[in-house]
Amino acid sequence: METNTHTSPDQETRLRLFSLMLACRGLQTRAFDLFMQNLVKGTTHLGTGQEAIASGFGAAMREDDYTFCTYRGHNHTLVRGVSMTSILGELMGRDCGLMRGKGGSMHLTSVEHGAMGSYAIIGAHMVIAAGAAWSAQYRESGQVAVCFFGDGTTNIGAFHEALNFAVIWKLPVVFVCENNQYMEYTAIGDVTAVKNPAADRASAYGLESILIDGNDADVVHAHASAALEKARQGGGPTLIEAVTYRHGGHSRADPGKYRPDEEVAKWKDYDPVKIYRARLLESGIAESVLEEMESATAARVDAATETASNSPPPPLEIAHQDVWADGGVAWRN
Amino acid sequence: METNTHTSPDQETRLRLFSLMLACRGLQTRAFDLFMQNLVKGTTHLGTGQEAIASGFGAAMREDDYTFCTYRGHNHTLVRGVSMTSILGELMGRDCGLMRGKGGSMHLTSVEHGAMGSYAIIGAHMVIAAGAAWSAQYRESGQVAVCFFGDGTTNIGAFHEALNFAVIWKLPVVFVCENNQYMEYTAIGDVTAVKNPAADRASAYGLESILIDGNDADVVHAHASAALEKARQGGGPTLIEAVTYRHGGHSRADPGKYRPDEEVAKWKDYDPVKIYRARLLESGIAESVLEEMESATAARVDAATETASNSPPPPLEIAHQDVWADGGVAWRN
Amino acid sequence: MAKLSYREAVAAALAQEMRRDPSVVFLGEDVAAAGGVFKTTEGLLDEFGPVRVRDTPISEQAILGAAMGAAMTGLRPVAEIMFSDFFAVCWDIVANQIAKTRYMTNGQCALPLVIRSANGGGSRFGAQHSQSVENWAMAVPGLKVVAPSNPADVKGLLAAAIRDPDPVLFFEQKSLYGTKGEVPEGEHVVPLGQANVLREGDDVTIVALAAMVPKAQKAADVLQAEHGISATVIDLRCLVPLDTSTVFKSVSATGRLVTVEENPRLCGWGAELSSLVSEELFWDLEGPIVRITTPHIPLPSADFLEDAMLPSVEKIVSGVVELVD
């Protein structure tokens, strides 16, 4: 597994990575609190503990690149520049929500930010991301599609189709497997024929096997930059398996009891935000700078919560809009 | 690629292999003629040139093993002991047909012979075969499921799901990719990320990569025997890629013009029946013995054709039978 | 009688049948160790062990392929598809393989299997986890389709589905999992294909399914109390086999039919029932056939919007009142 940093990013990038991770962590923690207060209805899947991956990519992507992510997509959407208010508002089903409550926690999308959707059915977005990459290739736009998915997703058919397709058409797409070691409540090793569910399958598509430390933002950032550049230059797709862990349960109030205590403790200790903070301190950044960033983030989260909480429910008429491009829902004349 | 024979099968087995191949060839040739005479309606997919694979397995399988094959399944069904009459009758839509005309050329099935069906939608039967193997494992019956599929099938999602599933549950199933180098009209290399579409993917499921000469019945038989034995002993699944070629087009009257003439000529020369005949002669079997087998097969094909041609169309009432186990089709009371 | 929740009745039925028939096996995602993401299968792993109760990868095609292959070769598998929306990733195995194989093979292949799935809206899960897709199944020849409305029927119908020699799609309505009801102790089996007449009235026949049944019953109360309209309420319970005789008998008497479906408007089972009645019972009708459905849109996620889209007691009441008045 790739754990060292090839390139040491400059301080500006490092601060940006830290700031993105802080924002993700703050957002996820708040989403959990709101869920426990029954202000987030339905379900919510948090990426607490997995922030380094979304952030590492977020910092490396071009503004017009495309992100495709899963229901566990708050981090990935946020790092593209989407406001916290609209994300929390969507989770809470408020009018200020990113889709005004029509999508919900599992479907965050902001086309204007290149956040091309969060998909709630396993596998589908991998083939859709390939399609966006095809379009970028056809339009010669230099854009790259980045597709995040979980370890459990490597066992569904669409994974296989997407990878083969991307390789034969040499598409500018980066597939990022966030191996958090569990599907919902089942350990990935119990249901997977190989040890590293993505990396050990790269060769089945003629791809290099890339297994990296997904909790080290610098490692992620370096690999993201390389894969993006390769795709942009016409070098085709990359498959990256980034090993990580989710601090909480799969969704909602799942206490995650199927995971051994020591395992959880070990990974909570190897927390991407914590280790990155220590690295920044070591590199000479003053504690006060970091604290300032932390309190700025907290304030941002509070402000977003406040605005979202005060937003009304969406007006009923929007439920009868936008099935079609004409803005309507009519299926008859 | 595995081209040599590990074990030299005894003469009895060799004669059986030859006899199976002759029967397959005779059946396929006749099916083509009947199609050209417009006596086979709909479509038909021939395995002319691919007989060594079905025959090699047929000779190695236990009577109660299961076969799952595709629309190109005449050979695989025949070698399980199904009568030529019922196969030709099914192709011609006659009452003597294996399913009395309700299935057609693409769906030959004879449960009594362990021929558990020919499936016409790519990929599906791979997961179904895994299910039959699961059942054999659960019932501790020692049966093995053998699943034949084409090179083109390796790019669909179900291929991936079936292999992972079979490996993690250690199922007694043998997956046999008949790589005839084309999907319908498209060369497999044009749409596949690896050179050997099945063998190069074995490692993605923790399986050994096995690439064999699918036109050499002895090689096929040896590998079949080994894989069946392994599965029967609880050793789990095997994936075998057997390289071969179809002499004719994909289906119906497809002239197969997308294939270079020299390629076709080369493979027609490397004909499994022809090379095996030469080997038998070399091994000391008299020409007259072979000729006798050939004329017996021809007579069998003629007799089957005669019987099937004289069989009436099926009675209309069977169209209104057997949606349900009670023999009926009622969806209401 | 014991008071069980709808979700507990699922496990009760599975346990009842697994005890009686060793060929019943059960597989799905997170169904064994975790007892199912809806906690519908708790305790089964403990009682029946990991050979009969199996966790799978996220491979719905393989799950159903495994069930089909096993059913063809002597077992009686029960498979779980976690949310019914996910039928879309394995529809080939359902619609093209499982549904057609007995017929295509001229009766050679037996397919005694059950596919259970959590169906429907009301949980604020958004459009990809809230569909009612029982119509997808009804439209395909060769599938039996069951959708119970209460814990007793969950137990009895699931038991019957497992014993049935044909493939059954068993839709458990998500929004009902928490509801409780009396369930007969000991062996309980409710035959497939028998609608349940919950109350009899003179003015109109209301036919409902699954989560729409309690709403239809409440609507009937309101209609009686506030509008003096007396309604027959029929819980269809199964879409295939369809108990047209029970429905027809009632419609002949009342002359009026209202169907209540959770699924979106087009091509629902209500349309089928409506067309059957207007083809075969036209002269008994005293007025239009009214269908109450979710509008033909994907379901929105926000609670306020979702609630407004699903059929409600009020919508049923006003639909009936408009018809009868």
Add this chain to the structure above:
Amino acid sequence: MAKLSYREAVAAALAQEMRRDPSVVFLGEDVAAAGGVFKTTEGLLDEFGPVRVRDTPISEQAILGAAMGAAMTGLRPVAEIMFSDFFAVCWDIVANQIAKTRYMTNGQCALPLVIRSANGGGSRFGAQHSQSVENWAMAVPGLKVVAPSNPADVKGLLAAAIRDPDPVLFFEQKSLYGTKGEVPEGEHVVPLGQANVLREGDDVTIVALAAMVPKAQKAADVLQAEHGISATVIDLRCLVPLDTSTVFKSVSATGRLVTVEENPRLCGWGAELSSLVSEELFWDLEGPIVRITTPHIPLPSADFLEDAMLPSVEKIVSGVVELVD
């Protein structure tokens, strides 16, 4: 006017639109070099080159995923699913992704794409290659559904589908591929959602789709000649948007509706139309609504059996006669 076959009209429409709009791209299995297994796309590779006309692996999910991702990001892809039965292997992309994404994203995502597919029976291909599945699509909110009955409409409706800003499922009826008809030369576009009244009569309205349209027309001839029954025949052409106003206008006048569907009985578009009419036009009806469909079975392969299962001119005639007499 030029005389084209139904299959040639497909290529003509694609060529027309690809010439006018460089964002139209086309992909599918064996569609480029081979010109399609039904020879519907011959010549496109030569004219538009391998960047715009692409052969794919047997990966239907990837084919439609590619189309969807491309449509979301500025292209207008046309994808081919070789046989409509194969929608079952990629139904998630159609029903859960393509159909719902605009709505779920509150209108953010545009999905201007077309999926063409060969639909229906009559070719003795057996149950897995003969289905009419336009109802599967009609049942899912967010999909437009088109099924032309003649070469001119193939060209005009396919052109309109490609220009349409929404996802369109375009069902080409296999059994019609060889039929010929006059097709306007030059640009030809037929708006979606307009049924075509083929003949007007007083006694009954026959509504048909795709391959059932020529049968309905022949039946109308027979009805007139042999039974003195004068029928209106309507070619529905699109299921979504559904031209209820044309149908309603006719049914109001004739008082009688007969629908002719190739798909199996349950939950067909005929049921939807029947339910609409009996809900909204009940008082205009002078008799039962009759639906003529294939029975609710998988299609058998043998020619003799298959022909006996599909709706025929005779069945339409006798259905109408029974109704009207």
